[in-house]
Amino acid sequence: MSSIELKHIVKKYGDGFPAVNDVNLDIKDGEFVILVGPSGCGKSTLLRMIVGLEDITSGELDIDGKRVNDLAPRDRNLAMVFQNYALYPHLTVFENIAFPLRLQKGKHSDAEIDRKVRDASSMLELDEHLERKPGNLSGGQRQRVAMGRAIVREADAFLFDEPLSNLDAKLRGQMRTEIARMQRRLGITTIYVTHDQIEAMTLGDRVCVLKRGVLQQVASPRELYEQPVNLFVAGFIGSPPMNFLPARVDGNALKMPFVDVPLDGALAAKVKGKDVVIVGLRPEHLKDTTVESSPEHSVKFNAVVDQTEWLGNEQYAYIPYEADGAVREQLEELDRDLDGEGLRTQMIVNLDPRSRVLEGDEAQLAFNPAAMHVFDPHTGVNLTRDEAKAEEIAAESEKMRKAALERARKRDSADSEKSA
Amino acid sequence: METNVSTKTKNGLGVASIVIMIWTVIPLLWIIATSLKSTAALGDPSQNTFGNFWPKHITWDNYQLIFSGGASDLFLPALWHSIIVCVVSTVISVILATFCAYAISRLNFPGKKLILTTALAVSFFPTIAMVTPLFNLWRQIGLFDTIPGLIIPYLALTLPLSIWILSAFFQQIPWEMEQAAQVDGATSWQAFVKVVAPLAAPGVFTTAIIAFFTAWNDFVFSSNLTAQSAQTVPAALSFFTGASQFVQPTGAICAAAVVVTIPVVILVLVFQKRIVAGLTSGAVKG
Numbered sequence: 001m002s003s004i005e006l007k008h009i010v011k012k013y014g015d016g017f018p019a020v021n022d023v024n025l026d027i028k029d030g031e032f033v034i035l036v037g038p039s040g041c042g043k044s045t046l047l048r049m050i051v052g053l054e055d056i057t058s059g060e061l062d063i064d065g066k067r068v069n070d071l072a073p074r075d076r077n078l079a080m081v082f083q084n085y086a087l088y089p090h091l092t093v094f095e096n097i098a099f100p101l102r103l104q105k106g107k108h109s110d111a112e113i114d115r116k117v118r119d120a121s122s123m124l125e126l127d128e129h130l131e132r133k134p135g136n137l138s139g140g141q142r143q144r145v146a147m148g149r150a151i152v153r154e155a156d157a158f159l160f161d162e163p164l165s166n167l168d169a170k171l172r173g174q175m176r177t178e179i180a181r182m183q184r185r186l187g188i189t190t191i192y193v194t195h196d197q198i199e200a201m202t203l204g205d206r207v208c209v210l211k212r213g214v215l216q217q218v219a220s221p222r223e224l225y226e227q228p229v230n231l232f233v234a235g236f237i238g239s240p241p242m243n244f245l246p247a248r249v250d251g252n253a254l255k256m257p258f259v260d261v262p263l264d265g266a267l268a269a270k271v272k273g274k275d276v277v278i279v280g281l282r283p284e285h286l287k288d289t290t291v292e293s294s295p296e297h298s299v300k301f302n303a304v305v306d307q308t309e310w311l312g313n314e315q316y317a318y319i320p321y322e323a324d325g326a327v328r329e330q331l332e333e334l335d336r337d338l339d340g341e342g343l344r345t346q347m348i349v350n351l352d353p354r355s356r357v358l359e360g361d362e363a364q365l366a367f368n369p370a371a372m373h374v375f376d377p378h379t380g381v382n383l384t385r386d387e388a389k390a391e392e393i394a395a396e397s398e399k400m401r402k403a404a405l406e407r408a409r410k411r412d413s414a415d416s417e418k419s420a
Numbered sequence: 421m422e423t424n425v426s427t428k429t430k431n432g433l434g435v436a437s438i439v440i441m442i443w444t445v446i447p448l449l450w451i452i453a454t455s456l457k458s459t460a461a462l463g464d465p466s467q468n469t470f471g472n473f474w475p476k477h478i479t480w481d482n483y484q485l486i487f488s489g490g491a492s493d494l495f496l497p498a499l500w501h502s503i504i505v506c507v508v509s510t511v512i513s514v515i516l517a518t519f520c521a522y523a524i525s526r527l528n529f530p531g532k533k534l535i536l537t538t539a540l541a542v543s544f545f546p547t548i549a550m551v552t553p554l555f556n557l558w559r560q561i562g563l564f565d566t567i568p569g570l571i572i573p574y575l576a577l578t579l580p581l582s583i584w585i586l587s588a589f590f591q592q593i594p595w596e597m598e599q600a601a602q603v604d605g606a607t608s609w610q611a612f613v614k615v616v617a618p619l620a621a622p623g624v625f626t627t628a629i630i631a632f633f634t635a636w637n638d639f640v641f642s643s644n645l646t647a648q649s650a651q652t653v654p655a656a657l658s659f660f661t662g663a664s665q666f667v668q669p670t671g672a673i674c675a676a677a678v679v680v681t682i683p684v685v686i687l688v689l690v691f692q693k694r695i696v697a698g699l700t701s702g703a704v705k706g
Contacts, residue, residue: 053599074605086600090618099614100604149604 002064002156002189003029004050009059011045011213019045021213023059030405032183032190034204036197038236038339042213043193044161050191051080051159063156074103079150080159084166085142087134087149094130097121097148120148123182140171151182157189164199176202184408197237201225205401209233211337219390220397227390231330231380234280234373235338240316242373243347244334246327247279254279254374257321258347259301261369270383271374276326277383280373283316283350286365291354294366302362306346315351317363320344327377334380448681455482455674462670482675491660491672497648498656502680505567505652506635509574513631514624516575517582522612524583525590526598536587539580547577551644558645565647573641578631585630589623590616625691633684653680 004027011020020042027033035043048054050061052073061069068076079100087096097117101108108116121127124144134142143163150158160179164172180203183190194200200207201221209216209224209232217229221237228234234242248255249271252263256279263271271277287294294300307318323331323345331345349365357363374383425433450473454462457475461467468475486495524532554573555564563569593616601611617624642655651659657676660669 051603053603072607073599073602074607078603080600080603082596082600084594084596086594086596088597088601088615099601103605103610149600153604 003027004157004189004191005060005062005065006046006050007060007062009046009049009061010057011042011049011054012057018057019213020049023210023213023215025208025215025218027189027191030187030189031401032180032192032203032205034200034207035191035193035210036195036200036207036236037210038337039195040212041210043195043210045213046210047080047159047161047191047193051078052076077153077156078159079153079155079157080161081143081146081150081163083162085134085146087142087145089134092131092133093121093126093137093145093148096134096145097126097152099149100153116152117148120152123151124148139167140175143167143175147179147182151186155188157191158183160190160192160194162194163192164194165196179203184404185412187405187408197239201237205397207237209236220394222397223390223393226393227385228373228382229385230382231278231280231334231375232337234375234382235334238282240283240348240350241338242280242282244331244375245279245281245321245347246323246331246377247277247374249274249277258303258319258365259299261299261372264369267369267374267384274376276377278327278330278375278377280375280382281347281367281371283348285371286347286349286351286367288349288351288355288357289364289366291352291356295368295371297370298366298368300364300366302364303347305349305357305359305361305363307359308351308357310353313353315353315355317349317351317355317357318346319349319363320346330377330380451674451677451681455671455678456480457482457671459671462668482671483679485672486676486679491669491676494656494659495653495676498651498653499679501567501570501646501650502636502652502654505570505574505650506632508567509571509578509635510628510632512571513575513578513582514628517579517586517627518617518620518624520579520583521586521590522616524587526595536584539583542576543580547640550576551640554641555644564645565649565651567650569645570635570641570650570652573645574631574635574638577638578627578634581634582627582631585627586620586623589620593619629687629691632687636680636684 006023006025009020009023010018012018023046035046037043045054049056056069060067094117097120098113101113101116121130124147126144126148129137129141164175167175176199192203204221206218207221207224208218211232217224217233224233224237245256254261254263303319305317306320309316376383453474456478458479458481461475465472485491558564558569597615598611601615639654642652643658657673660672
């Protein structure tokens with residue numbers, strides 16, 4: 001139970017390159033915070049600085065208001081789950097979980113250790129494996145042992161370093177909900193590093209998006225999705241990703257590859273003085289007008305579909321286009337930042353699964369211009385971000401987080417009364 | 421483990437290994453056979469079977485000779501010296517090499533490469549070239565014919581090899597393991613003792629055995645740097661004499677050779693499972 005505060009945290013390696021640059025973050029007691037970003041963005045380095053396995057070059061790290069920069073990992077009272085689990089292969093599952101307790105010499109009696117380990121193992125459904133060695137366990141079981149070793153300590157906070165990346169897709173989904181449930185139940189401050197945005201969106205109370213060591217945005221998953229601060233966050237969050245279309249400001253209209261969008265009052269003021277902007281449009285905001293009613297005030301256009309993918313519950317259509325020379329570089333750089341392969345520029349449309357559009361057909365599409373995000377092509381700033389709305393979302397998700405914690409606490413006390 | 425070796429290859433390998441086994445076992449059997457022959461039977465095929473190989477009448481005279489007979493004065497102290505020298509030099513070598521190898525595999529410090537290359541260079545050095553200078557030096561400083569006077573050169577022989585083997589072993593142990601232990605509340609020393617050392621056990625046993633054999637089988641240092649009070653078995657064997665100058669002490673030498681081979685065989689049989697690496701499997705995703 002504790003709050004963690006990062007103030008101007010910087011990590012520089014020998015060559016002077018800042019792997020983490022000026023990160024400020026205030027993690028509240030009981031909060032589930034996600035660090036997310038493409039590979040090499042410094043998220044794991046940041047986590048390892050918090051736990052004490054990496055030195056902090058400059059800045060201050062406080063746990064419960066106490067500066068811990070110079071404390072050794074063992075004195076920070078944090079529990080960590082490693083990407084490859086780092087179980088002790090020469091010890092049984094029981095001894096693996098008991099390991100941190102045995103290190104606190106004299107603090108726990110054998111009976112107490114036994115009780116704590118069995119509590120953790122029953123919570124993680126490891127009871128029948130306690131006498132086995134980690135080498136004989138499946139990936140999911142090893143993962144649970146690593147979690148057991150973390151929860152048995154009653155540490156101030158949990159740190160997870162991509163804990164699910166070694167599991168197969170089905171198990172990953174199960175473990176994800178398991179982690180979320182456990183965190184709510186224990187109400188313990190948690191920092192979770194991942195590159196998987198599904199994990200980030202589903203688990204986090206707040207998500208920190210990092211790019212090349214710099215914090216881009218810290219917000220609830222909903223705010224990230226609906227009100228991204230810049231091009232990078234908008235492109236990183238969402239699957240399939242947001243479409244970025246070059247648009248030319250021409251009098252009262254935005255000229256885009258397929259369609260011209262009339263500029264109304266508020267938007268016109270925001271793009272004033274710019275020739276070119278980048279328009280971001282989420283795939284699900286584009287509708288096939290032949291099977292769905294088009295949204296209000298929508299703009300309609302036709303485009304030739306190059307490829308479709310039908311997944312049962314949804315359907316994706318790919319529509320290639322030529323990127324405008326003026327913003328092409330910006331878009332290519334964004335693609336590189338997002339670990340993209342620099343393939344052709346194409347627009348992805350999330351069609352209704354009933355849609356019968358085939359490859360080579362001309363689709364009749366529509367979207368509401370209010371759903372557009374408009375970005376400055378040079379700075380990448382989101383010009384259409386609504387601060388008032390963002391604050392509203394933030395307040396709402398904070399309220400939901402507190403309610404969820406409260407609910408978990410109530411259920412827990414009800415459970416313990418029942419068992420007593 | 422699934423292998424795609426065909427039956428034909430398997431049979432071929434089987435035949436080849438049987439040939440190699442016979443090739444290595446025959447000299448050993450011959451020593452045992454010779455140690456069981458009486459002096460008269462040594463050069464007389466009519467008293468032996470399979471040509472001159474196995475004696476028709478087994479005699480334990482040679483063993484009696486080295487344990488309680490005329491050669492016991494020479495053999496028993498030598499056996500005792502061998503055991504002390506080898507055990508002590510093995511223990512010291514393993515402890516020093518473990519610490520050194522751990523530092524080399526985990527820490528970055530100036531001169532790390534230098535230590536490794538020096539260790540390698542030292543082990544290339546012909547041992548016979550070290551004997552004469554050591555002989556002179558040992559006589560000057562009073563280490564000649566003492567047990568430490570043998571242990572020190574054995575350490576010089578075994579340490580480089582031990583350091584190389586052990587640092588390879590330490591490098592295989594994922595660093596996360598140690599970091600996990602530190603996050604779990606262990607000091608660096610606790611992490612080393614409770615996590616790293618048990619995982620490196622196969623490597624430690626391997627180096628211990630190699631260090632032990634190097635010292636146990638050494639003849640060059642022992643025969644030159646000792647006279648009586650620290651002489652080990654290989655050197656002592658060369659000083660065996662027969663009943664008269666016309667009698668070769670072949671039987672007694674063979675009996676002593678058999679006796680000193682036994683600990684080696686026992687060590688290998690006991691520790692062969694330990695030497696098999698792969699204890700780290702299952703620690704991390706693999």
